Amino acid sequence: MSSRSAGATDGAILVLGATALETAGLLDHPGAYGPHGQRWPDLQHGSVLGTPVLLAASGVGKANAAAAVASVAAGWPGRVAGVLQLGIGGAYPGSGLALGDVTLAHSEFDLDLGVGARPDWSGLESLGFPAFVEHHQELNRLGLESELLQLLRDACALASQAFATSDSVTHSPALAAAIAEAHQVAVESMEGVAAAQAAAAFALPFIELRAISNLVDDRDKRRWRVAEAVAAVTPAARVAVKVMWEHLTGATKEAR
Secondary structure, three states, X not given: OOOOOOXXXXXEEEEEEOOHHHXXXXXXXXXXXXXXXXXXXXXXXXXXXXXXXXXXXXXXXXXXXXXXXXXXXXXXXXXXXXXXXXXXXXXXXXXXXXXXXXXXXXXXXXXXXXXXXXXXXXXXXXXXXXXXXXXXXXXXXXXOOOHHHHHHHHHHOOOEEXXXXXXXXXOOHHHHHHHHHHHOOOEEEOOHHHHHHHHHHOOOOEEEEEEEEEEOOOOOHHHOOXXXXXXXXHHHXXXXXXXXXXXXXXXOOOOO
């Protein structure tokens, strides 16, 4: 086993899922969930291929995800080396993604911040200010391209897609198609953009990795494949955690 112990104060990768189900089976040596100096969220310390990891289940939605990243970044006594947002997502019409496919995010779009309601909704360009003050980009879109992302595309043999985040799940085929066309997005989540924004506020490298559990316009949960999506994303997440740690800390492969 690596000489770096799980949860050691020299650092760890924070792996964030909306639910504990989405991170289940990731750790080689899981510990118990417990407090980390603040009341929430509870963390599970463990290791993945010799890499120290913290798991947190934030709860569903943008506020929960952002608060969880900020709480751990500010309250954990060790150093958070980077953040991996892990979980399931929906595929928009025209994305070319099928149930069980695993993909990375090269951008995130906030589908909520703006003016009005869909189909007449418009983004923050209508108000003239950006959501991401330190990132002079398209107003509602946060770019996630980085050297680390390219390393993960290569190491995991995965493509990356434009993701979008909303606190409300898209409810109709027509709306799903309209969103995909208007914003050129492929994957829907309920946390990604907020976790990415919080990570950026703490200058933490951020990666989002999801497997497709459903089509965005399919509201019949009997056709969703949640367990299969979790099983599909876990092997890629294990590789991603190790690559992130080695890239961000300069760690080399150690004898186990």
